[in-house]
Amino acid sequence: MGDFNLTPQQPANGFTVLELFCGGGLGAIGFKAAGYDIVKALDFDKNAVKAYRHNFGQYVEQADINEIEIDSLPDTDVIFGGPPCQDFSVAGKGAGADGERGKLVWRYLEIIERKQPKAFVFENVKGLITKRHRPTFDALIEKFNEIGYEIEWKALSAWDYGVAQKRERVFIVGIRKDLRFTFEFPKPLEGDYQTRVLRDVIGDLPDVSSYYYRHPRNYDRRGVFGIDEVSPTVRTVNRPMPPGYPGHPKDAHLQNHTDRHYWMPKSEYTYGQANRVQSLDKPSNTIPAHHNSGQPIHPTEAPRRFTVRECLRIQSAPDSYVLPDDISLSAQYRIVGNGIASRVAWYIGRALADQLRFKSKA
Template structure:
């Protein structure tokens, strides 16, 4: 079967260049490149992410700690894009905020913008950045962008509104240098995109994965007692038999388990999808007829569960499609599975960056008296 999924069709070169900070494996870059940008420089600290970026986007990525890189060594670019690591602001994290080692990187991002003075920048981060706990940092960041000469606008974007089959909310700030004389206007969701994409649209054509494609963490948890989906091998002793039917161990021949066969004795279908789940909740069975819950950056108990092939997590390729990444993007086999999941989960939904990139190019070129091709 040919892999042909692609919701970021390549547009003609738009004449603008991008330097990308905190580039990860390049999921944001996939969208920006498809929108017509020439990505001239990128950076990330994670060696596996750099390897993925090199494999898919080119050798312009520079590995290393952004705080140790000489800002003057960065090439001039029309756009500086990227999202500083978000764990210190995540609603599921410890909440260290700007006091955390990763949280401090938002200020390094600002320092680079101040020194390089690009015509525009695109900043992405988690929803937690605008919660009550971290809102002072967010407001201070907006104020500092203003002080260094930028008009910044921001929006909390749900990827599902923009043609992505995933409920993924992220904060985007787009700043335009004041001398250009305009404020960026976020593109509104189009009727054909707005909450129309569901899992069936993006993974419905994929067959059940071979054993080597499966996540070996399926059913295996660090805590042997009261962990769910605990697959037991034929050559292993069973876990303690429990009285709670929701905490059952799973039969070794799990390839034969279906949504119909896994149920508890009260006839409540444990593996039936619920209408809503909290972030990082275990056993979040998805529905083929709805969007996926947010794809996280880890591959253990917080991963959403496949709708029809439960109990298993989504494969890396399925996660890439749920992140609207085209099938032409391939993660090298020598990157560990945990790193692959991290790269995908930490990335920006490619179609979102694609549409934002198209809108920004249109508005920049209008300000400069030029035209740009519209997105598909």
């Protein structure tokens, strides 16, 4: 219990990383476990930066990439991260790369062009390769080529890589042309391909409501709290923490998994296409960034949404990753839902490091 981890630590690989649009660090979990040294991470969102700092330390900075001096950024072997997906999936507006936020994509290109890392990894929503956005996507690939990178891209499903979630994302990997090779996407390891289901990743977590009743003294009595309220502070008394109390080292898996860490609809759901009760014997639908519509619903405790810890596990983040309780529940969900599935980042990071080591002709 409490040592869930799908990103085993690899030895240091000697490569440095600048992480842009780092979010709360779910992708960083994978890259660090793959052996990289992340020297700088940036994001615009203050809650995401707070979560990242809480888990990884001070090298993260809250900054607007449009404002930052490119020369002030460190030179690294790899640049990791893709601009927020809203740029390309502006619902119904079709603004795409011309939208206000779409400028970030061109700014990202400018940073790569100036910094000339050996490689970059860009992750984005699958909407990027749909018919409507395909011209933008092709233009982007063309630009990457022009600034000196050999490009390979692929739409990957997290479920193919040992994650209990049908999450499809587009990954673009660019290798600087003087290294004279093209990235090859990794094949799933033995036993990873479409095998992991919800039971494997959340099956050992206690039922949240019964947990509350077993330890009522440890909790503020307010029960489930409003989505934008900061969760009430857990009241501790001056005595050693009993096992079974979130924060006890043995019970890392209970952090972010209490009756204050899930969203319950105010009225009955209409269980449509979007609000689907999940099955323990299948992977989850995509974990989204918003809390209140289009939710995968807990298989046995409907109508509640998955707790934040359950969402983290479905995103393949280890129990050692914790979201601080002074971040509102809606922001916690957003951080987890916007993240890159940690194990997918781990796979790509490992493959990239191996190829940079053994294929580079420079």
